Amino acid sequence: MLQSVSTGHLPKPLAQVSLSNVRAHQEGRGPAAEDCSLRKGAQVFKVTVGNPQLVQIQSESKWDESGVSILNLVITSNFNQRGYTTILVTIPEASLICPITCFAIIVQCSCPAGKMIVYETPIFIKKEDWLHYNEKNEAHENAILKNLPKTGLYKQCEMKKSRKECGCTEAMKLSSFIQYSDCREKVYRVTYPVNDFLLKLYLKKSNQDLQQLSAPYFVLISELNNRTNWVATSTKINPSFDKLRKYFVMSTAMHNPDGLSISLFGSELYHFRITVISGVSFCNLVEEFQIYVDDPPMAYPFHYLVSMITAIGLGTFIMFYFTLQHYWSKFNIKTPCWKFKVHPSPGSKLFKFNK
Structure with a gap:
């Protein structure tokens, strides 16, 4: 019996089954017999598929040197088909007591555990x-x-005051799936x-x-x-x-x-x-x-607004400075505002600041 046979992608064969050690018990039949059809296995094995729409089967039978008939089955699943089927191998006239001698192979096309x-x-x-x-x-x-931060809006932590009340397990905290995003x-x-x-x-x-x-x-x-x-x-x-x-x-x-x-x-x-x-x-x-994503630049248009305000402020200061220069020169002001004296405290020297 073959169970849970599957592969990662198609059309790779699901399985290759070799059935051997089955000797034909027909009187007068065997490897030395003159019946060529029996040597090819036409009358030794009969293969029946329960769900032929699920899998495709290629069979080949032969005799070996010791007189054993061997049947090789190559089982391939159809594209993107899930399910299971039974493959029945019948050996006609293999028993003198039982009217039918057969055994079944169960092939399951499904996702393997842990993939x-x-x-x-x-x-x-x-x-x-x-x-x-x-x-x-x-x-x-x-x-x-x-x-x-805890959102508290969806799923696990809905209407909860703190994350401790969400009932999050360690597996939920480590999971990146959206249903556990409140526990992350x-x-x-x-x-x-x-x-x-x-x-x-x-x-x-x-x-x-x-x-x-x-x-x-x-x-x-x-x-x-x-x-x-x-x-x-x-x-x-x-x-x-x-x-x-x-x-x-x-x-x-x-x-x-x-x-x-x-x-x-x-x-x-x-x-x-x-x-x-x-x-x-x-x-x-x-x-x-x-x-x-952390440490982003200022979002548009704040970056341009800051640059523009800085440029306007600097331009205004320069214009104001040259206006004052022109005003002092026109009215012949001899003591500009940046020429000043600092009165020293007792015991200290006098510092003069000139242009």
Whole structure:
């Protein structure tokens, strides 16, 4: 019996099953018999598929030198089809007692347990820092995490006075998914400007090391706070995209996860969602991450207003200075206002300030 057989992408065969050590018990039949049809396995095995729309099967049977008939089955799932089916292998006339001798193979096309995509920050951050990091203990320019205030408007912390009343578990505090955003206390911090911020995406499977996410796991990226002042760029889509795009229509741009980067033109919190396109895996592969952009310049038009006011003030001062110079010269004022004396205190010297 074969259970829970699945792969990461299609059309790679789900499984290749070899059935051996099954000897034909037909009298007068065997490897020395003259019946060529039996040697090819036409009368030894009969394969029946319960759900032929789910999988495709290629079978090949042969005799080995010891007189054992071997059946090879190559099972391939159809594109983006989930479910399970039973494959029945029947051996006619294999028993003198039972009218039918057969055994079943159960093939399940589903997502394997523990398969997911993972985002990692450019700098490794320990679990303790995510939970207990205090940015006040670091210099502002060296802080790697930003403390987030409690919104109290949505989801977990709705109508709660403090985050302690939200019932957040440790897993919720470490999760970047939007349903636990009220429990999130820390977020990765970068300083403005943010250009070509490289995203490190990995494919995680149970009991296996992380693998870098690459084609054909093409992804879609979106910002969950409806912010538009950002741009995502990636390397050129390879030819495998041409084989996939005929199966679905996308409303957003597709990106190759290998070399995917973003540029952020605003400040404060960004919340992104990465989604692997359908059809390349039986799993719904989704990951979310947050970035806080700090130390931005003055927003438009305040920067220009400050520059303009400074220029006007400096110009007014220069004009006023030359006006006074012209006034003193015209009326022949011999003692300008900047010539003054400071009366010394007892026991000190006199200091004179001249032009």
